[in-house]
Amino acid sequence: MPLANNSPSIRGILFDLDGTLADTAPDMAAALNTLRRENALPALPFAEIRDHVSHGSTAMVRIGFGTHLPEDRFEALRARFLEIYAASLALETRLFPGMPELIDAIEARGLVWGIVTNKPGFLSTPLIGALGLQSRIACLVSGDQLPQRKPHPAPLLYAAECCKLDPDNFCYLGDAERDITAGRAAGMQTLIAGWGYIDASQCPNDWGADGSLSRPQDLLDWLDTSLPELSP
Incomplete structure (x- = not known):
């Protein structure tokens, strides 16, 4: 351009x-993978997460758990993601x-x-x-x-x-x-x-x-x- x-x-x-x-992607990705491990899921590769970080917690949960979650399940996961991330938001950022x-x-x-x-x-x-x-x-x-x-x-x-x-x-x-x-x-x-x-x-x-x-x-x-x- x-x-x-x-x-x-x-x-x-x-x-x-x-x-x-x-x-901020390293800490956002780490928080998502912590949440996945809490739910008995393997960590995702960093490359699959990085380019979605700008879209915030909603995008993180969708990348980690899919796009067709019941609303209450989605909101619970998003709240837990934010809790994890808030506790470690500047480790690698x-x-x-x-x-x-x-x-x-x-x-x-x-x-x-x-x-x-x-x-x-x-x-x-x-x-x-x-x-x-x-x-x-x-x-x-x-x-x-x-x-x-x-x-x-x-x-x-x-x-x-x-x-x-x-x-x-x-x-x-x-x-x-x-x-x-x-x-x-x-x-x-x-x-x-x-x-x-x-x-x-x-x-x-x-x-x-x-x-x-x-x-x-x-x-x-x-x-x-x-x-x-x-x-x-």
């Missing part, structure tokens, strides 16, 4: 969390390679940055703390903070309000179609995190994003296409 910045007024960067900012350097560069340019995720606050807040980012982000909008979640634009609009900037001053990075849908509806520039959890059945080129990045550092090239470097 073309890597061209169509807005000369980007003043902030917003990230999705799972599959964009942080590689790390920022993606290149992301620490990207964050440093964003801050050096005088840009604000934050996180908008569908992950609920009881998971996202301690995870951001474990990653040492709580004092650096301008905002963290979690999936249960508002009545609406992505793909609705409300969480992104709220993030812009928290940062005291207009929505069109932001670029939003995500690895799922709902991220791009929400960002576009909010009037933001949108970029696909190509290093994220995108399975073979998806067609990111059809999502309508303004560009696709193959590594975090590519964001700086995108900004430099038309945005002069800002003073710190």
Whole structure:
């Protein structure tokens, strides 16, 4: 996809969390396999789980136990999955390679940055703390903070309000179609995190994003296409 910045007024960067900012798949997969072992099932290969992590606990239970469970059984498994994951959500989770350097560069340019995720606050807040980012982000909008979640634009609009900037001053990075849908509806520039959890059945080129990045550092090239470097 073309890597061209169509807005000369980007003043902030917003990230999705799972599959964009942080590689949470190892801990999510471990929690799912713990749940399977509790139910006398063998562990699934990591490769079968990874690309579904961005879709949260619902996707995890469906990958681990099928799509035709009775509702009460599904909800019980999902609640137990979240319990397991919450107890071990930062054992192997790390920022993606290149992301620490990207964050440093964003801050050096005088840009604000934050996180908008569908992950609920009881998971996202301690995870951001474990990653040492709580004092650096301008905002963290979690999936249960508002009545609406992505793909609705409300969480992104709220993030812009928290940062005291207009929505069109932001670029939003995500690895799922709902991220791009929400960002576009909010009037933001949108970029696909190509290093994220995108399975073979998806067609990111059809999502309508303004560009696709193959590594975090590519964001700086995108900004430099038309945005002069800002003073710190």
